[in-house]
Amino acid sequence: MFFWSLVLIAVGIFSSFIYGRSRINLNSKKQGTKSKSLPTYYAQYVLIWCLFPALIVYFSWAIFQEQIIQNIVISNFEYIEGAVYNEGLLLAEIRNVANNPSFADGKSIEIINAAAHYSSLRQISQISFYTSIIIIMLLGALYASQKLKPEFHAQHTIEKYIQYILIFCSSVAIFTTIGIVFSLIFESLRFFAEVSIFEFLFSTEWYPFIPIREGQTAAEGSFGAVPIFAGTFLVMVVAMCVAAPLGLLTAIYLAEYASQRVRKIVKPLLEILAGIPTIVYGFFAFVSVAPFVKAFGQSIGIDASPTSALAAGMVMGVMIIPFISSLSDDVINSVPQSLREASLGIGANKAETIKKVILPAALPGIVGAFLLAISRAIGETMIVVVAAGTAPNLTGNPFENVTTVTVQIVVALIGDQEFDNPRTLSAFALGLVLFVITLFLNIIALQIVKRYRERYE
């Protein structure tokens, strides 16, 4: 289906273009006047009208076809009285039988019937898909060809269309934000309908275990997210303890002391550090750092768990070193040279200049860089999923297992997702908190950096 629809589209593009071009040439010859725009623009005009409506139909068909077919199949399914069905499993079974007739052995007659129904609907859908695409292409071309008169200003129209397309492209970012905000808020509201917002924000018990089946005896779940926030904070603090000094000192060395050659070698190496996927850091934390932390904890008499806030935090710190160092490097470089020269001129040496003049001058920018790094650390997922553990401990001891917001989102969404269950929905509430906090940190950081830049430019 995919291949043939591509062929269809390619044929559409080619023929509409050729058609538009020859048609306008013919029309202008007939009228004996030159067309107002170049023939190419008329061809493009036909092409756009031929292609775009068809593409819209194509995509909506691709998105909705399966769902509509499934709904029809399910609503026509001959349920046996008394039997209990799980709709998802049933559908999967029907699809399996339909795609692979050898699975039909031993299946009930209802399922085989439904599978036949499913296949026939698919066939109908395919045929009507192709016919409707062809018809829409032809209609579009027909509409456009009505306008192919020499006095029609095709170029203006095309440029207007291009503007629309460009505006659409730039609004994708806005749609994304709207999508994020709405999906988070919508699902969070469903969550907060079952769990009070005060419990979520201020209670210290996180037991997201909800009886899944009715009558199952399980403790009532409780959703106090304070231990999760505390864990996130602890890991973030450890990470910043590693990254802030290392990153800042590296930046100072690179900006003020290092020769051009050293800079040229070290900067790309630090970029490698920034480009390594986070799951690789997770592996590193899990395989190398966590056992080391455990052994170290035992050697000083602290019982460390195999996954700990310290291991995850340290590796996360390494991950954000390049982030801090490159941002701080920029900031330090944008401190005006005159300040440096003035300080050196009155006899201060380099270290004094840096500590007493450059760093205070660059402070707002550095704070901005740190805030951005903190927001990065809070939103980081894979390192903590692998190396920090999942137990919601309310503790300040970095040798213990802690859990973070991102880990709990992953834990809640791995496996069965029941969207009427507060355990699944809690992921969206946590996601909302995460989104709001990181957004807030970013806006502040960007403001600070912007104001700082303006001061020296």
Next chain:
Amino acid sequence: MNNSIAKEKIVSLRKKRSLEDMRFKYYGFTAMCLSLAVLVFLLYTIFSKGYTAFQKTIVLLEVDYNQEVLKLTPDSSDEDKEKGKFFRVKKQAIENFFPDLSKSDIKLVKKLFSINVDKEIKDYFLDNPEVINTKQQIWVTAHSDVDQLLKGNSRRDVPEDRRKLNDIQLSYVDQLVEENRVKQVFNNFFFTKADSRHPEIAGVAGSFMGSLFTLFTVFILSFPIAIGASVYLEEFAPKNRITELIEVNISNLAAVPSIVFGLLGLGVLLNVFGLPRSTPLVGGSVLALMTLPTIIIACRASLKAVPPSIKEGALAVGATKTQAVFHHVVPLALPGTLTGTIIGLAQALGETAPLIMIGMIAFIPNIPTGLTEPSAALPVQIYLWVESAERGFQEKSAAAIMVILIFLFMMNAIAVFLRNRFERKW
């Protein structure tokens, strides 16, 4: 007198200050070296844990392709051969693997072989049908526990109940080593097979293809949209509040944690639009939205780098603004935009969390062939293997990391090449 004391004080103060200066410089140098040392250590860890995964252990097994046991005749059709009773041949071969095995010993010997051995025995026969009624010495895959033992990844000096192989099995393995009936060869399974529950036959081919399909989707979606958006914002957008809103939006989106994009994919693409779960189509769409800000920022930078005189020249000879931009500015900025896109793709390749959210974490034992088929992705595969309790998966995860790092390295090399080859300094 006073003068000399003061002089001495100044000298000692100066010494102290210059010492302080040296120390500060040294701190910076140490910090830099530490950061780089961690990088080296990280790469070393991955290599030292992972290089063994490129080899597998195989065992020499004598198989008797007896036609009665197989329930085949020399002139059976190909279809019948497919249905031959190869498991019985394998059972017989294992029973005779060592002389005089008791029933309980046979069970232990059986555990030295991979689950894939049935298929290997069968494939050997299908490739060489003339071996019927002969005894053949075939190299077959060993179980992961044997593999790990011989590679030195699992230790033999721990108590028996904490080992995968018990003492009898250990003695069997030693005997095999002595008789040269076991050897290590290049692990082709790692590159040709998808995920499996059994470490010895698990490979990255499935997740690699999944990642390729995902990246393809990301490229198809994000490249045109990013170019459109950056051309509009750089060249056409009027300076007003809406434009400003879009710009603020893009820079904030760039800093939204990736997992939130995963929630977007789950909440909107899967639950509202009903796109198929666990597929590269959905994964790619989510990652495209995620990398879009990065690519837009890079595209805008390269559009900005084209000198305005070029556009002005085009306008001066009567081009419309659209013509000036699309015929002159965009082609000149294209290498830069491509570089930015490849860097965005590299970022998308390593991203794990959003893919977990949209279900690409499912166990997929076959290699995907399309955008709408459930598939894994390389980083998620690494995550699954890291989390797995089975020891044999640890080297696999490190080796998969090597694959992903080489992949990333190549993408970045292409980006750098494009930049150096086509970028013009004005």
